[in-house]
Amino acid sequence: MEITQEQKAFALNGDEAIALAIKQSDVDVVAAYPITPQTIIVEKFSEYVADGEVDTEFVCTESEHSALTACLAASATGVRTFTASASAGLALMHEILYVTAGCRAPVVMAVTNRALSAPINIHCDHSDSMVERDSSWIQIYVENSQEAYDSIIQAFRVAEHPDVLLPVMVCLDAFFLSHTLENVQVLPDETVQKFVGERSIPLVTGHEGKNVPFKLDPANPLTIGPLDLYDYYFEHKRQQEEAMQMAASTIVQVHDEYGQLSGRRYGNGLVDAYRLEDADIATVCVGSTAGTTKSVVDTLRAKGVKAGLLRLRTFRPLPIAEIRNSLETVEAVAVMDRSNSFGGNGGPIYHEIRHALFDAQARPHVVNYIYGLGGRDMPQSIIRNIYTDLQEIRETGQVNSYVQFAGVRE
Amino acid sequence: MVNPAWKFTAAEIAEKPELFTSGHRACAGCGPAIALRLVMKATRGPTIATNATGCMEVVSTIYPYTAWKVPWIHTAFENAAANASGIEAALNAMRRKGKLQTHVDVIAFAGDGGTFDIGLQALSGAAERGHDFLYVLYDNEAYMNTGIQRSGGTPYGASTTTSPAGDLIPGKTQFKKPIADIMVAHDIPYVATASIAYWQDLLIKARKGLEAEGPAFLHVFAPCPRGWRYDTSKTVELARLAVETCTFPLWEAVDSEYILSPQSKIIALKPETKKPVREYLKMQRRFSHLFKPRYGHMIDDVQRSIDKRWNKLLKKCNILPRE
Missing domain, CATH: 3.40.50.920 (Rossmann fold)
Known part of the structure; x- marks a missing residue:
């Protein structure tokens, strides 16, 4: 046995497993809007907030568009952020998915895969996230609730890795996973916190020529999300592709490190x-x-x-x-x-x-x-x-x- | 609520560093650029700014250049208030975890398209949630960045590229949405209208908006020579005339209580000084068709609408008896 940490089994559905992973991952800002079958994630997390079990800033926005925008802006301010959505909600985020990746904001999102309208249908298929495969988000599809829990924790490490700096979608099947109870092995809070660590902010060369942290910081002003025309846009898009390539080895490495901690592996992570x-x-x-x-x-x-x-x-x-x-x-x-x-x-x-x-x-x-x-x-x-x-x-x-x-x- | 220390004298303002610097690519005579420069002069300390897509975003940040001396972010068109919400949430989280000791102000800038129309939902949501930020609407009364298309902020009669004055239809046939009143109806701590023609009033209001704890909304009237079709030297003159004709009265609503600002109060107290809207309209070629006999009645329509809204405002400000 290589399991180095004592774990406890809880009966959790996929959504609850994700909420618990968020609670343990020291997330600073959660912004979300309810949509079936993602709702349990946000409801469960709201309970953690209401009971003072987390010191996360929880923002119940008026739309998914604003939920992802708020996560993106918070992430650009230098903190760790999470949101969750599905189906029409993810489709409403579509514009901001690209902006989040383009701003290199390491937002993590759970997608409870649900069919797109019309006709309206609340159940599982992958049309919502598959259509976003070109958005420059890393996409991980999980097989069960245990993997949902494990993957969310890994996702922060992957997204925030300085070589990657791309947002991550963890996709789980609506109802089959989101609403079905399973035994989920849970790591101790401290172990997860230690694994995810503090979000590191890389240095970039700012417009004043100084190396400054890549975030909205009044002490070191940066302009993020400027107009970028044919003279530089192409290079920035190329950098995103390079980051995607770096993501593959980072996923493997983080997955392996987590495997040593938990004893759980999903192939090689890819x-x-x-x-x-x-x-x-x-x-x-x-x-x-x-x-x-x-x-x-x-x-x-x-x-x-x-x-x-x-x-x-x-x-x-x-x-x-x-x-x-x-x-x-x-x-x-x-x-x-x-x-x-x-x-x-x-x-x-x-x-x-x-x-x-x-x-x-x-x-x-x-x-x-x-x-x-x-x-x-x-x-x-x-x-x-x-x-x-x-x-x-x-x-x-x-x-x-x-x-x-x-x-x-x- | 006005701190006597905020004198905002010309000398004082001249000495304050430019946080929205020169060198940006706004047109000659740009009203919004004046608005942004003034608002940034009213800041009181560490500040993060965000901008909706629009003229000011485009002219101030063509990569790798920037006119901003504060941290600034643009993400999309309809979400300036959601950006501000996220920034404020991040600052709160950092403060709660002991990672931030100082106060940081958050300002969202958006044009009329990004506020009256596509950004209204995000703005309303952020106001309802009570985020502590100042939202500055720079209103040049159409989608100028994309080529002068009509918005919910375009006034009645104006010819734009999507409400052209034609043989059948005389420009825009709908009136301007009362956006600032809509924001007052959100019961937020501070709402005000301001004009680039009255810089001191604008500075004080911007500062009040920053001082307010919770959402503040500042509606700044900012003429656009390209879109309104007037000589670039007339921007400030036109902005002043809009106040003098009561086309754009200046007021504040502190905790939803309306107060007329001095420049408009003078007119309220001396109604004979109120100038006819004709003077304001005739300076702008976007209204030139109204001066043809065929559409002459529309100037009366405009005047009636202005008078009606003005009287409504005077009642809200307790200058005329409330019904």
Whole structure:
């Protein structure tokens, strides 16, 4: 056992686990607006505030747009900030997501993945966060509430790392995780506080030529968020891409350090491969569907089918080398997308997995299943059928349909 | 509420360092640039400023240059008050954790588009939550940065690029939103109107807004020669005429109690000194179509609207009996 810290198990749903992680992470400003199914996070945190268990400044804004703006401005003032949203709320934040990343503000946000309107639907799919994949936010998708707790704590270290300075979204499946009780192992408060530490503020060269802390500080005035035209904007965007690349190694390093503390690891922090070493066929997914899929893989393995699963934990930055290394020896791959790119011939994860495998030595067949939109359940039976399809593709070398909808009334 | 120490004499102000410096790229005769320079002269200590997208953001911070000698942040158009909320929350958190000992003032600047229209929700929310900050609206009565489009702050009759005076429609057909009254209705500690023509009054009001504990709102009238179509040398003259015609009366509301400011009070006490709005309109080509016989009646409409709002204000200030 490498667990170095005594931990206690609490029965928590995903939202409560996140609220607890925020409480332990010495967050200075929480600004948020309620939206189902994120509400428990903010309600639980409000109780901590009301009972004096935290000395966080809690701002109940009049919209998600203002919630993220307030976090961004507070973060630019030099403190640690958190918000949470979902679905329409995240869509309303869309403009400020880009601004937050562009201002290099290390805000951490929980996204309880919920379908986008219309028709209005409060249940799980990934269309809300997938559409934000180009916003320069780091995206981590968790499989269970334990991972939600662990990932939030890690997120502050990743976001605030001087080589990264990018905001982080921790995405958890609505209701399947946000509202479902689970045993969650909780680290002692002091251990978490020590792990996240004080937010470090890097020095930058200010407009007066001095090296000054990168924050709004009356002693060292900086102009943040200026008009930036064709003479510098491009370089600043390039720096964001470099920061994203730095984020990958930082995620691995922070995940490993946390693993030593807690005894919990999720693959290498970027991808979580399950029984893939010798797999002939494999699925790829993000989020809680991985749990169900692992169970299907075990059943198939017991029958001698060499099935495996690759769960993407980190979707941004896209761990392209890990994806290629994990899947290039597999013969047929099914990507399960809980969102669709309408008219785009498949879901976003499918596109990126195919992109990652294009340069593989032996390029596997890659097919796509759009599933679970609006919270439609993804039972083992559907996942088994997907593996059956993969076996057929492997045997015949023929793909009948590259993109299918799984579990939909036809 | 006025501290006698805030004399704000010309000599004193001249000596105070420029926190919004020269070298910015505002147009000749820019009213908002005067407003910002004056407000920054009224600061009382460490200050953080934030700016909505708009003329003043664009002219003052073209990377890698900046006109700001205080920490300053711009994030978007509709959220200046949310920026201020976040900054204030961060300062409170730092103070509570013993990481900040001094008081830091927070000022949000936004134009009429960023206040009357797209930023109203964030402003109303921040006012309701009671954040301690001063919101300065520099009102040049249209979206000037994008090319003179009408806003909720554009006055009746004005020709803009989205309310052009045409053969059928004579410019903007709606009246200006009474934004400062809307802010008084939020029951915040301090609301005032000010004009760049009366710099001392503006400075005192800006300082009062900073001294107020809680949200303060300062509505500054700031003419724009490009958008209003007048000679760049006439900015201050026009701003003064707006007060003298009661187009833009000067007042304060301290804890929601209205008080007429001296320049407008003189007119209230000597109604014969109130100038006809025609004088103000005729100086600006955005109103030139109103002087054609066809639309002449609209000048009377403007005058009636001004008289009505003025009388309403006098009642609120207890100069005319309340109904």
